Amino acid sequence: MYWQSEDSLIETFIELFKPQSTSSFVLRREFVTNYGRPDVVVIEYDEKSLDRRRSEIGTKPDKFPKELAHGMTYLSGKPWVRPETLGQFLNVSKSHLKRIIGDLDARGLVQFRGPCVKARTRTELLVVRRIWVFEAKLKNWRVALDQAYRHLWFTGDSYVLMPQTLRQDEIANECRQYGVGLSVICRNDCIKYPLRAIEKGVRNCPIVWTINEELVGGYYEPLELQSPDRSDSRSFTRSHSY
Structure with a gap:
């Protein structure tokens, strides 16, 4: 198979992708992370945990604001914290802090x-199990490597995505030095991983809490697979809605 554009490569990847576990997943394109826009983000989650969290909340909540994510x-992972300590970290007034704690x-x-x-x-709160990030390039893999490396701040599962190539071993060695994985699409319509990312799992950071809580809130709805509109994130999900 020959790809004439990165979009066609990404769409092939989306059609072929299967997670490594039985977890459900949501797939997003051009997802804004506040530090880049990965070509593809795959959010693996546990359906039982999602159902439990949604039943605890009851009604659909508003989108998860940044101040709550930072909070x-x-x-x-911290022991008991006095409200004023949290307020100092967030740099907010007492009245604003009261609203934040009330929302949490x-x-x-x-x-x-x-x-x-x-x-x-x-364990009680996180329904997200893994977040896979893929940066796609047809040829300029060093640019994709730089982009994938930037995403390690919120997930260990960051990958360069490209067509299968004779330079695969060389590229994998470069990726290994940065802790980034390599995934390739083969001519026989399958995805292979010549190099797995060194780490896996998500970090404790605001974007992960935002993804988790907006997944709980039902804000990642299924859309048709198509080239991304630069003003929005496209998504595909294999799951139920809120």
């Missing part, structure tokens, strides 16, 4: 003991 990043509580993300607040455990 959860700060609180996650309404979403079932935090618990209280006396005046102190604490995030519930990640």
Whole structure:
């Protein structure tokens, strides 16, 4: 198979992609991460955890604002925190902090003991299991490598995506030095991974909490597979809606 554009390469990848586990997944194109727009983002999640979280919330929540995402990043994994300490980290007024904590509580993300607040455990809250990121190039793989490397701040599963090539070993060696994986589309319509990313799993950071909570909120709806509109993110999902 011969690809005349990166979009055609990406669309072939989308049609062929299968996760490495039985997890459900949502696939997004041109997803904004505040530090780049990966060509493809695949969000693997656990359906039972998603159902449980949605049943706890009840009604569909608003989209997850950045201040709540930063708040959860700060609180996650910490012992009990006094509200003023969180307020200092977020650099917000007392009234604003009160609204933030109230919103976190309404979403079932935090618990209280006396005046102190604490995030519930990640095991209880995270429905996202892995986030795969792919940067596609037909030939200029060094650019894709630089782009994929930038995404390691929020996920270990960052990959260069390109057609199968005779330079595969050379490219894989370069990717290994940066901790990035290599995925290729073969002529017989299959995806191979000559090099797996060194790490896997997600980081404790605002974009991961945003992805998690907006998945819980039902904001990643299925759309037809097509070339991305630069003003929006396209998505494909194998799951149920909210």
